[in-house]
Amino acid sequence: MAAITTHHLVKEYPGGVRAVDGLDLTIDDGEFFALLGPSGCGKTTLLRTIAGLESATDGRLHIGDRDVTDLQPGQRQVAMVFQDYALFPHMSVADNIAYPLKIQKVDKGERLAKAEDVGAGLSLDGLMARRPGQLSGGQQQRVALARAVASNPQVFLFDEPLSNLDARLRLEARTFLKRLQRDLGVTTVFVTHDQAEALALADRMAIMRDGRIQQVGSPREVFARPANTFVAGFVGSTPMNLHPAVVEGGRVSLAGTSLSLPPDTAGAVTDGQKVIWGARPEYLSWSPSTPAPDDDAVEGEVTVAENLGASVLVTVNAQDTLIQVVVDEENEPDIGARGWVRARPGRTLLFDAESEELLGASPGVPTVSAGTAGESA
């Protein structure tokens, strides 16, 4: 068991592309940690650098109290599960699981017993003699996991662990992975481009863009209090409403309506400052009734309604500002209906229009613990 620490880690490819750009990050012992970001953001490179499959251009990498920056992958006590599982097609399940032990020259009886033991823990008993080609996707994934577990590593690395499974299996495998990680208690880092996966699995997560970390925090922190508009737009299954607004007289002016400031931004903004008003569609509500004068409500007309199953994503046009609201299935409005959009108290955010950084947040949401996020706000 060990924590992972990077100190100003840099990975630069020939040609000057910096995939990882001066990263300071601490992943705590036993933590299930997600690296999230769009493709090309450097998350996979970071994972591979931790694994030792890429060598760091600059900076140091520690696992536990060992400096592993210059160690070969095989010496780092790290196990990796690849996106395609990388099972050896010519070996039986048992031999696949025992492979790292074979390389460590553990004798045959002992390593097969260990494989049997680990395999049983992952519900692979009865499949040990089969070849990977005779297994389902979910079973193959568990063989890959068993191989990682069998090598008794200090750190697990998963590269897009769920992306090769079909949609239904993915949810089950997600639950399974989370339980496995909790039971083993081994520090685990995984890479994903799917924000829902990161939110669901991770104890903490880092959102990356262009080789830099935008924010580090628990899923709850990241969801409720994104550090900037990039994170706000990337995390969440429906995109956050982000609209230009202006601070006027201690209030926010948006789409011709004056809204009260989110409470703890009061000191952080000045009159006339250009800001971006943000609110998740889930935290907005729609009502056809006229609001009370002190209600923070924006008037508009329903233009599109997209069914999400138990709810409807309604797009409201308020003076050419399109605001999306998640509405309960029973209250689905008609297209063209007029009404008011209200924000749940304390759930709106303001970002600076220029730096796009978060200006403040309503009370009731946790604050980010500073110090771990190298490049965050």
Added chain:
Amino acid sequence: MTAPLQQTDAAPAGQPEQPRRRTAVDDGDAAGLGRGRAAAFVAPAMLLIAVFLIFPAIWTLYLGLTNWRLTGLAAAEPEFVGADNYLDALNDPAFRTSLMLTLAFVFFSAVVGQSILGFSLAWAFRRLRQGIRTVVETVVLMAWIIPASVIAFLWIALLARRDGTLNALLGTEGTAWLLEYPMQSIIIFNIWNGTAFSMLLFSSALAAVPPSQFETAKMSGAGTLATLRDVVFPNIRGHVLTNTLLITLWTFNVFAPYLITAGGPEGRTEILGIYIYRVALKEGALGEGAALSLIMILINLVVASVYLRLLRERKT
């Protein structure tokens, strides 16, 4: 490991990527053309095979049963001699010597030399930058595509006793490589000549090995030998067999060394193709040459069928 975790994907895991065997209805008419039209489509190819492959083979078989000669009385009116040519050939020590020379030549220059060198080059170039790789591959390919006569001239110049390049390089002026080490010379010549094919074949085979398998071995701490044993060879086994089959047959039938040593000195490099050439065309015994040729074809067929069986075993 802690307590067993409940497996949750039992039901949907039932839709696996298991290889599904197609159970085709075999009524002999898969394309739905009808036998007549199907036969008409195949006929041109069959005709070509018959004219250029089957007929010459049968003709060779027939010639081998006669005492046909290049010149003289037997050239005008060859007589039927039965299996004499075949029996003579098999009993002829010269033929057996030539066969042994050929086996040694094939084993060292093709199976060992070209395969190992070709694989080593492919393995070494795998990580080179594209530019350097292209240059090296082009150079190796040149050895393969330059006409044999040109290559033979180059090698004679290289190995020449007086003012030969090799002697100049090694400072061994006066060494007659082609007289002192004739078999070694043509083996190395043939390795040099044919390695490009193995190299290209293994290059593409290596490129097809999933990178994640290499990386899994690396993460487990596997060294080069373990990686070759556990990742590379199991993945490219089919390519190794194909390569060995092709270069064995090519090398078995090769004639180019004649241009360098002409089978000499004292027949020490008289591999089968050269031996047949001597018997049939230099000594004029066409009937005996035909018999030898047919024996050579049969050896080729045996080699090919052994490899094909190995390949088929791999697939099942």
